Every structure is written in C-alpha cells, then in structure tokens.
Amino acid sequence: MDTDLILRILPAFIQAAWTTVEISFVSLVIGLSVASLLTAARLSRLAPLRVLGTVYVSLFRGTPALIQIFLLYFGGPQIGLQLEPFAAGAIALGLNIGAYMAESMRGGILSVDRGQTEAARSLGFSRAQSMRWIVLPQAARLMIRPLGVNAVALVKGTALVATISVVELTYTAQRFIGSTYKPFEIFAVTAVLYMIMVYGLTLLIGLLDRAYAEEV
Amino acid sequence: MQGLDFTVVFAYWPLLAQGLGWTVVLSTTSAIFSVLAGIGFALLVLYGSALVRYPIRLFMWLFMGTPLLLQLFLIYFGLSQIGIDIPALGAGIIALSLHFAVYNADIFQAGILSVDRGQTEAARSLGFGRHRTLAYIIVPQAVRNTLPAVGSMMIALLKESAIVSMIGIAEIVHSAQLAISETYRPFEFYLTAAVLYYILNLILEAGLRRIEGKVELSR
Amino acid sequence: MNEVRPMIDVRGARKAYGPLEVLKGIDFSVARGQIIAVIGPSGSGKSTLLRSINHLETLDSGEVWLDGVLVNQRLPGRAFERHINQVRQQMGMVFQHFNLFPHLSVCDNIAIAPAKLKGVDKVSARKLALTMLEKVGLADKIDAFPARLSGGQKQRVAIARALAMQPKVMLFDEATSALDPELVDEVNLVMKQLASEHMTMVIVTHEMRFAAEVADRVLFMADGTVIEEGTPDELFTQPKQERTRTFLRKFLSA
Numbered sequence: 001m002d003t004d005l006i007l008r009i010l011p012a013f014i015q016a017a018w019t020t021v022e023i024s025f026v027s028l029v030i031g032l033s034v035a036s037l038l039t040a041a042r043l044s045r046l047a048p049l050r051v052l053g054t055v056y057v058s059l060f061r062g063t064p065a066l067i068q069i070f071l072l073y074f075g076g077p078q079i080g081l082q083l084e085p086f087a088a089g090a091i092a093l094g095l096n097i098g099a100y101m102a103e104s105m106r107g108g109i110l111s112v113d114r115g116q117t118e119a120a121r122s123l124g125f126s127r128a129q130s131m132r133w134i135v136l137p138q139a140a141r142l143m144i145r146p147l148g149v150n151a152v153a154l155v156k157g158t159a160l161v162a163t164i165s166v167v168e169l170t171y172t173a174q175r176f177i178g179s180t181y182k183p184f185e186i187f188a189v190t191a192v193l194y195m196i197m198v199y200g201l202t203l204l205i206g207l208l209d210r211a212y213a214e215e216v
Numbered sequence: 217m218q219g220l221d222f223t224v225v226f227a228y229w230p231l232l233a234q235g236l237g238w239t240v241v242l243s244t245t246s247a248i249f250s251v252l253a254g255i256g257f258a259l260l261v262l263y264g265s266a267l268v269r270y271p272i273r274l275f276m277w278l279f280m281g282t283p284l285l286l287q288l289f290l291i292y293f294g295l296s297q298i299g300i301d302i303p304a305l306g307a308g309i310i311a312l313s314l315h316f317a318v319y320n321a322d323i324f325q326a327g328i329l330s331v332d333r334g335q336t337e338a339a340r341s342l343g344f345g346r347h348r349t350l351a352y353i354i355v356p357q358a359v360r361n362t363l364p365a366v367g368s369m370m371i372a373l374l375k376e377s378a379i380v381s382m383i384g385i386a387e388i389v390h391s392a393q394l395a396i397s398e399t400y401r402p403f404e405f406y407l408t409a410a411v412l413y414y415i416l417n418l419i420l421e422a423g424l425r426r427i428e429g430k431v432e433l434s435r
Numbered sequence: 436m437n438e439v440r441p442m443i444d445v446r447g448a449r450k451a452y453g454p455l456e457v458l459k460g461i462d463f464s465v466a467r468g469q470i471i472a473v474i475g476p477s478g479s480g481k482s483t484l485l486r487s488i489n490h491l492e493t494l495d496s497g498e499v500w501l502d503g504v505l506v507n508q509r510l511p512g513r514a515f516e517r518h519i520n521q522v523r524q525q526m527g528m529v530f531q532h533f534n535l536f537p538h539l540s541v542c543d544n545i546a547i548a549p550a551k552l553k554g555v556d557k558v559s560a561r562k563l564a565l566t567m568l569e570k571v572g573l574a575d576k577i578d579a580f581p582a583r584l585s586g587g588q589k590q591r592v593a594i595a596r597a598l599a600m601q602p603k604v605m606l607f608d609e610a611t612s613a614l615d616p617e618l619v620d621e622v623n624l625v626m627k628q629l630a631s632e633h634m635t636m637v638i639v640t641h642e643m644r645f646a647a648e649v650a651d652r653v654l655f656m657a658d659g660t661v662i663e664e665g666t667p668d669e670l671f672t673q674p675k676q677e678r679t680r681t682f683l684r685k686f687l688s689a
Binding site for chain 1: 220277278281282283284285286289290293294295297298375376377378379381382389396401402403404406407409410413414417418
C-alpha cells in the first residue's frame with residue numbers, strides 16, 4: 001500500500017467528496033420537493049392530477065437515471081435548456097429520486113391504519129383535515145426509513161454525473177486510476193470516502209427514526 | 217433552438233435493435249449470476265467458517281457502500297493496470313453480477329433465517345443431514361419467500377445495466393450515442409433509449425408477477 | 436421382559452440450560468411394541484426428554500440407546516453426522532406444529548425422505564406415499580398442498596411422512612395440542628390404530644383420557660424428574676404420590 005500516494009492525492013479527493021456532498025444535498029432538496037408535490041397530486045380529488053402523478057412516477061422509476069441525466073444535459077439544448085454539468089446532474093438526479101421518494105411517501109401514508117381516517121372523518125374532519133392533522137403526522141414517522149434508503153441510494157447515484165464531467169468522487173477516482181498505476185490505493189481512498197458518507201447517512205437515518213419512533 | 221425530429225430514429229432502428237439485444241443478454245446473464253452468487257454468499261456467510269465469513273462480509277460491506285460505476289471502473293480500468301485485462305463485456309457482467317449478488321445475499325440471508333426452525337427439525341428428524349436439509353427444505357423455501365425482493369433487484373439491475381455503455385459495450389445507450397454522433401440529435405435518441413428501457417421494464421415486471429403468481433399457487 | 440433388549444433405553448439423562456436443570460437424571464426404558472405416555476405440567480421436561488431420544492436436544496450427561504445402538508455417541512464431526520442421520524431414519528417424530536414442508540405437495544412431503552435418503556425411485560415413492568395416506572385416511576389429498584389442509588389433516592400427513600421411513604419407534608410431541616378440539620379425534624384414531632399394530636410409541640400429551648386408553652405405561656414428570664410411573668389403571672385411579680394426585684385433580688376435574 002503506497003501511503004505516500006494516498007497522502008498526496010487526499011486533498012483532491014476530499015475536494016471531490018465535498019462536491020459529491022453538494023450535489024447530493026441539492027438533489028435531495030429537489031427530490032423531496034418533487035416527491036411532496038407528486039404525493040399531493042396523487043391524493044388529489046382531481047383525476048388528471050392523480051394520473052399525472054402516477055405517470056411521472058412510472059416514467060422516472062421505469063427508466064435508467066443515466067439516460068435521464070443525458071437527456072437533460074445533452075438533449076436539453078434542443079428544447080431550450082442549456083445547463084452546466086453540475087446543474088443538469090443535480091436536477092436530473094433530483095427529478096429521478098423524487099419519483100422514488102414519492103413512492104416511499106405513498107407507502108408511509110398507506111401504512112397508517114385505515115381506522116385512523118375513519119375515526120377522524122366520523123369526528124367531522126374533512127378529507128383534507130384528516131390528512132393534515134391525523135394521517136400525515138403518523139405517516140411522516142413511517143416514511144423516515146424508506147426515505148433514508150432513497151437518500152443513501154442518491155448519494156451513490158451521484159457517481160453517474162461523472163459521466164458528464166462533474167468533478168466529484170468517481171470522476172476523480174477514474175482520473176487518478178488513469179494517471180497513477182495504483183488502482184487499489186485509489187479505490188481504497190474512494191471507497192472509504194463513499195462509505196463514510198453512505199454509512200454515516202444510514203446511521204443518521206437510524207437515529208432520526210428512533211428519535212421519532214412511536215411512544216406506544 | 218433546433219426543432220425535434222423523431223423520424224431520424226427510424227433509420228437507426230437496426231442499430232438500436234442490436235443494442236436492445238445486448239442489453240437483454242447482458243442483463244439476463246448478470247441477473248442469473250447475481251442470484252446464484254447471492255445464494256452462495258448467503259450460505260457462506262451463514263454457515264461457513266470464520267475464515268470465509270469475515271472476508272465475504274467485508275466484501276459485501278464494500279460493495280454495498282460504493283457506487284456501481286466506481287466498481288465498474290475498478291474492474292475494467294483498474295485491473296488492467298496491474299495486468300489483468302478483462303474484455304469490456306466480461307467486466308460489465310462481472311461488475312453487475314457482483315454488485316447485485318451482494319444485495320441478493322443480504323436478502324437471502326434474511327430469507328434463510330426466517331424459515332421456521334420447525335422445518336429444520338422435521339427434516340433432521342427424518343434423517344436428512346445438514347447439507348440436504350438446506351438443499352431440499354430450507355433454501356427452496358427461502359428463495360420462494362424472497363422472490364418479491366429479489367425481483368425488485370433484478371428490475372434495478374436492468375436499469376443499472378445502462379452504465380456499462382461507459383466502457384464501450386454496445387448496448388442501448390451506447391448504440392444511441394453512436395447514432396447521436398452521426399445525427400447530432402441527442403434528445404430524440406436518448407428519449408427513444410428511455411422508451412426501450414421502459415418497455416423492457418414492463419415486460420420484466422409482468423414476467424416477475426407471473427412467476428410470483430405461480431409460486432403462490434403452490435403454497 | 437428383562438432378558439429382551441429394550442427398544443428405547445434412557446439412562447441418567449441430565450440437561451441444564453445454564454442454572455436451570457431441565458432433566459435431573461432420568462432413567463426409563465420402552466420395550467418393543469410398548470406404548471408409553473408421558474404426562475406432566477409445562478416445564479416438567481417431558482418434551483426435552485422426548486426430543487433427546489432423537490437427539491434434537493443434546494444431553495449434558497447420560498445415554499440414549501435405540502435397539503442396542505448408542506444414539507448420543509461421542510464421535511468426531513462428520514462421523515457423528517453420518518451416525519445420527521442413520522439413527523434418526525429409524526425413528527419417526529410427530530411435532531406439535533406439524534412442520535410439514537409448505538413448498539412440497541402432500542405426496543412429496545411423504546416421499547422426499549424415502550426418495551433422497553433411501554434411493555427409492557419416483558414411482559415406488561409415490562406408491563408408498565399413497566399407501567401411507569390410505570393408512571391415515573387421506574388418499575384423496577395426495578397432490579394437495581399443506582396450506583389447503585385442516586390442522587387434523589396436516590397432522591395425519593405428518594404421521595404418514597414419519598411412517599414412510601418405516602421407523603422402529605414413533606415419538607409424538609404433544610401431537611394434538613395445537614389442534615382445534617373437533618380435529619383431535621381424527622389424529623387420535625390414527626395413533627390408536629398404530630398402537631394396535633404394535634408400533635413402539637412414546638407419547639407426550641396433555642390428554643389424560645387418550646393416554647389411559649392407549650398406553651401400556653404412563654410416566655408422570657415434574658421439575659425434571661419422573662415422579663411416578665405405572666399402568667394407566669395404577670397411575671390414574673390410585674396415584675401413590677401427592678404431587679401426582681394434585682396434578683391429576685386439576686386435569687380430571689376439568
């Protein structure tokens with residue numbers, strides 16, 4: 001193990017890791033927003049909105065994220081969207097993960113016992129009110145873990161933007177594998193950095209989950 | 217801006233169809249390997265000696281915590297730098313198989329452990345040894361129980377297989393890129409590629425539902 | 436009876452789970468063709484004793500002999516595996532929760548052991564399964580799957596599965612405890628029939644009446660020891676020990 005090499009490349013990798021964090025963060029924000037809108041759409045009384053929501057989720061979950069990134073970055077100009085790699089990548093990832101998160105949210109809402117809605121309605125709450133005051137608060141707790149799984153997948157998914165030359169971890173790893181001849185040292189550094197992010201996030205989600213666990 | 221013209225796609229249909237074929241071949245091969253390897257890893261982690269358990273657990277931990285693209289680069293570019301030259305198609309299949317084998321192993325582990333203890337006791341009291349009990353009674357049940365979860369993994373594998381276009385394998389995305397290099401119409405071709413994947417996805421989901429249905433019937 | 440080798444011979448069986456002694460040095464034997472019922476309160480160790488006969492539970496000390504063969508021999512790993520598998524093929528066990536293999540049809544449940552362990556071919560195995568099913572009155576269910584059977588039917592299939600291996604003894608671990616009352620009789624009927632065919636049987640049960648009808652001898656266990664044993668007549672009508680009396684009072688007055 002060439003530790004000298006590792007020490008020399010570390011600064012570049014830390015920088016790249018930070019970029020990964022930035023993209024992840026932006027994508028997560030976009031994703032959560034999109035997911036919330038989609039969930040609201042799917043719960044709406046208006047059939048067209050419901051259909052729109054379902055179609056969006058089906059399309060974005062049914063096609064590879066890589067293609068969605070390429071479509072936005074390379075194909076965007078043809079429909080008037082000229083985006084920087086970082087922006088294109090973050091938006092595409094956000095739109096993609098939003099669909100998966102919408103499913104997690106839907107799952108959370110569906111796992112709230114039907115009896116809750118029945119009780120709320122029979123007390124006189126409207127549909128919207130029972131959702132707002134009774135169902136969603138409970139669903140929120142149930143969503144934490146699945147959304148956490150989505151977030152972790154996203155962090156790993158940021159690697160895809162390396163293909164459109166965003167200087168994040170995987171891009172940097174590829175670059176250094178090409179220039180040094182020490183693939184294992186490079187992989188070791190990259191893997192450690194990713195795992196800190198991935199397992200760190202997993203731990204965080206676990207803590208969050210437990211913090212908001214039902215005190216029965 | 218350029219207008220969109222989808223008619224160009226038709227001229228490149230043979231190319232795209234070939235890419236489609238390679239995607240199917242690639243995904244199917246990797247799927248099969250990932251399931252077999254997944255069962256293997258799960259059994260080794262559950263019943264192997266410590267010498268075998270810990271390395272595999274470490275390997276699983278490593279492969280679940282890092283992106284597939286990185287793993288692909290390591291296997292294709294990284295290994296060739298220390299003299300191990302694996303052709304692109306092989307590297308792609310290996311990367312996809314290993315990546316998903318590890319997730320499958322996780323699923324199978326839980327599946328095997330969740331088979332009721334009474335099943336082992338019944339088999340053992342009939343005189344089945346440890347290995348036969350696993351082979352005829354425990355693993356078949358674990359596989360049936362975990363079918364939905366593994367099915368989801370296979371759907372993910374199909375979509376992730378697009379990544380191998382980055383090492384030059386002539387599947388759907390790569391074929392689209394070839395077409396784009398000649399027509400300069402990325403939107404049309406990437407959209408078509410997306411549609412092709414969507415259709416494959418639908419077919420796979422339908423297929424999996426049928427299999428799950430058959431398994432349910434025999435319960 | 437003393438010159439003839441007993442079918443099952445347990446000597447000095449001891450087992451503890453940490454500080455808790457479950458079996459405190461039990462001796463008992465079963466002659467060929469004899470039917471022994473083991474009764475007692477929960478936690479008495481009766482199930483543990485039964486399961487130590489086919490080595491599903493390991494004794495801390497003591498010996499278990501099956502027809503002259505030491506079941507719990509000290510052998511190195513692989514040799515022990517081979518030995519215990521062989522020995523178990525000569526014993527049939529019926530579990531409280533049936534433990535049928537859900538992924539196999541009734542026929543396969545019964546045929547799989549003879550087929551895989553004794554090399555019986557497919558056609559003969561199916562015939563064997565049919566014969567066994569006829570014995571327990573379920574021939575028409577041969578191709579059904581366990582999920583579709585009632586509890587009583589499942590248990591009868593479980594009995595057929597054990598019998599298909601032509602065991603020397605049948606061990607019943609509270610075979611009817613998990614059944615709805617109206618399903619108990621069909622299983623008891625099968626067990627009575629086996630008894631009339633002089634199968635050697637050890638039956639752990641809560642059903643006093645059934646034990647009295649079927650058993651040659653009854654053992655009453657409590658706290659890991661055999662408190663009393665005798666013929667059903669002796670034990671049920673004139674129990675010698677106070678402990679036995681207290682226990683029976685609770686059950687028979689119900």
